[in-house]
Amino acid sequence: MNWLDGKLIGVAADRSAESLRNLIQKKGGKPVVYPIQGKQTLNEQTSQQNIKDFLFEPFDWAIITTGIGAKTLADSSVEVGLYSSFIEKLNETRVAIRGKKTLNWCKSNAVQVSLVSEDGTMESILKTFADEQIDRKQTQVFLQVYSQDDAKLKEELEKAGCHVYLSQPYSYEEPIPEVLHNLKNAIITQSLDAVVFTSKTQVNNLFGKSRDKHEIIQAFNDKVLAVAVGKVTANELNRNGVLNVLKPDQPKMGPMVVALERYVRQIALYNH
Structure with a gap:
């Protein structure tokens, strides 16, 4: 069973977006790419x-x-x-x-x-x-x-x-404003189940100079899961007020998606 079936996963990465998309799809998830790294x-x-x-x-x-x-x-x-x-x-x-x-x-x-x-x-x-x-x-x-x-x-x-x-x-460079706005909106409305970040630059771009920062934090601390590829990215999410951040033991994209699937499985079994 693929525990990510039907789950909408936001991808904040740019260069590694295609690899992440494939990894998430193999686990049954539905990736939605919002490349906010900036050129x-x-x-x-x-x-x-x-x-x-x-x-x-x-x-x-x-x-x-x-x-x-x-x-x-x-x-x-x-x-x-x-x-x-x-x-x-x-x-x-x-x-x-x-x-x-x-x-x-x-x-x-x-x-x-x-x-x-x-x-x-x-x-x-x-x-x-x-x-x-x-x-x-x-x-x-x-x-x-x-x-x-x-x-x-x-x-x-x-x-x-x-x-x-x-x-x-x-x-x-700064990310495309429309892409950044769309990701913020998807987080705030909690239409995404999770968002995966592969660098602290993406985190900074999401929260920096944002008038919606409080609403974004609230959404992450409610139902939208923040997922970081490693400790540096996770620390940046924590520094911006996100309390629950999932990160893999190995700072790589494959283990990150595996950790996400395992987390979703544990939550599903607990709620069952």
């Missing part, structure tokens, strides 16, 4: 300047927060003919990373990693930097981020005594 934009000149600054300024640590950020910087280093120098400098610098995609990029580019976030969050890295065991005096940090929200990480590191260079090689 990814390469800040080409910024990225190239970041590479040059990284190479010609002294850094003790390089914190890479996303696999896309690592790849974007590497691509820019190729464009300016400095790829080998970029990889060499990374290996002369202590590298801290947040997620699995970044770790995979480091492995495929022969970059040695000094610190990996224990749970895939920046909070874990910040906790380590705040630890007394790390000498923060005059520590120079190259920090790659991708949004204004993540720029707050710079402030946290500076509070810990670090000197921080902010690298923003790419960003996301």
Whole structure:
């Protein structure tokens, strides 16, 4: 029996929307795609300047927060003919990373990693930097981020005594207003049984500058289930007031859909 039969599942993702659609349909669910990630934009000149600054300024640590950020910087280093120098400098610098995609990029580019976030969050890295065991005096940090929200990480590191260079090689544009409005309306009217999120950017786009925020939170805390691919996305939902967030043990789309089906099954059996 497919426990998602007849269930309407909102999909907030963009690039992975087709894969999620297929996974949900195989479980009998009816996916409705609302791509609110926003188009990814390469800040080409910024990225190239970041590479040059990284190479010609002294850094003790390089914190890479996303696999896309690592790849974007590497691509820019190729464009300016400095790829080998970029990889060499990374290996002369202590590298801290947040997620699995970044770790995979480091492995495929022969970059040695000094610190990996224990749970895939920046909070874990910040906790380590705040630890007394790390000498923060005059520590120079190259920090790659991708949004204004993540720029707050710079402030946290500076509070810990670090000197921080902010690298923003790419960003996301605002989502299409009509698509965002339609998802909000579907949540508020509770016409969806669940909404799956694959990034905190999607969560920020849903709640940011929203006059309907209270109604959206109320719907999630009533009958619409919020589903997050991993801890970072789940934390962002919690931070915005969503109390009940489902997330898989493994931060991947397949396990996320399996966890959703299992949850629906448990609720159905309990109510029966």
